[in-house]
Amino acid sequence: MSESTRERILSAAITVFSQKGYHTARMDDIVAEAHSSKGAVYFHFPGKEQLFLALIDAFAEKLETRLAEAIAAEQGGMRRVEAALEAGLGVFGEYRQLAKIFLVQAVGLGQRFEEKRRAILDRFARLIQTHLDEAIADGDIPPLDTEIAALVWVGAINELVMRWIQTGQPAPERLLPTLRAMLLRSIAFEAAEEEEA
Amino acid sequence: MSESTRERILSAAITVFSQKGYHTARMDDIVAEAHSSKGAVYFHFPGKEQLFLALIDAFAEKLETRLAEAIAAEQGGMRRVEAALEAGLGVFGEYRQLAKIFLVQAVGLGQRFEEKRRAILDRFARLIQTHLDEAIADGDIPPLDTEIAALVWVGAINELVMRWIQTGQPAPERLLPTLRAMLLRSIAFEAAEEEEA
DNA sequence: GTTACCAGACCGACTGGTCAGTCTAGCGCG
DNA sequence: CGCGCTAGACTGACCAGTCGGTCTGGTAAC
Known part of the structure; x- marks a missing residue:
């Protein structure tokens, strides 16, 4: 077959x-x-490069699908932002090997690869940005430079996920509450403290 | 000669x-x-690898020296944290090519390289962590998981710096105030709003 | 001061191993 | 047969590292 x-x-x-x-x-x-x-x-x-890129595309698609679903299931800027955050982390956790390829192995391979990588991260970032803008419009959070805010989020998530994938170090259970709280506080979203089941 | x-x-x-x-x-x-x-x-x-590593060491040394100086010049956890942040960004900005080698080109090259990279970032992170702990002890900020907080900071900084180095995109003047405010808010440091000269 | 010698810096043609990608020969199924 | 698919030996480019050699400046003996 x-x-x-x-x-x-x-x-x-x-x-x-x-x-x-x-x-x-x-x-x-x-x-x-x-x-x-x-x-x-x-x-x-067709070749090594295309095989590699196929994997990255696969990951991008999974990420995209999940985010779209998660966001569609919620209403309102801030809730959607939170849903996206959760969904994103979920995908990274489920497809760790692909995530490592995407976050680690696809870095520093020159223009062609780098562009692809950045394009995907950008979609993720822009998505967050869009809904942060919504949240601002809704009055959930005060105004701020949402493009940069989104990149800060992406960077923070990447670093923690990369580390976790590579060393297993900060276990998700420990990592998640702090990350979540920090990210929400970073955009001055109140009620960042409810949590803790 | x-x-x-x-x-x-x-x-x-x-x-x-x-x-x-x-x-x-x-x-x-x-x-x-x-x-x-x-x-x-x-x-x-001796060889290609050692030449490459020599560059990374050079960058690490510059980073370390600057941070040490900046921190020594200040008193108190929170002020030192801010000084370190500023100094770190300064070094990245001054040595952009080295920074790109360190942040981009040294990623995904296998164990040996990865360890070195992580070791350097860890020193940076642990430094932030130490002074965050101090800030908590001083009552400047409420308690939180400072190890994770430091990694969040490092990740956010990396992402923005990488992007800036690669695309020139978010200019530092635009980037810095938002980044600074977000990072400080993320650890619930009040008086994150004074700025704006 | 000049001849002989040496050392250390530098040169670049060459080598040997390593891989991505090719090619030809199967194999099984309709 | 022919077609989709698989096998694996082979080719050729590429490149890190080598090695015999050159050049320059210093030193010391005469």
């Missing part, structure tokens, strides 16, 4: 790229991990 | 690595940029 070979190659690529990074990963590593062959890999994918 | 050759090689390496990244940069590129020779480069440095 063709689909199964293709799937095997994809998940082998995820494993290998996430562990070794783009340059250190050899196509033969992926072939071995997939219990497949060079021929099969090059039958299904 | 030998020193001048060595210096030329170092600054060529900074230029080339910051533009192309570690793997894409060829030793011959650095040789050409330095108007030198393969022999000279390998006379002064």
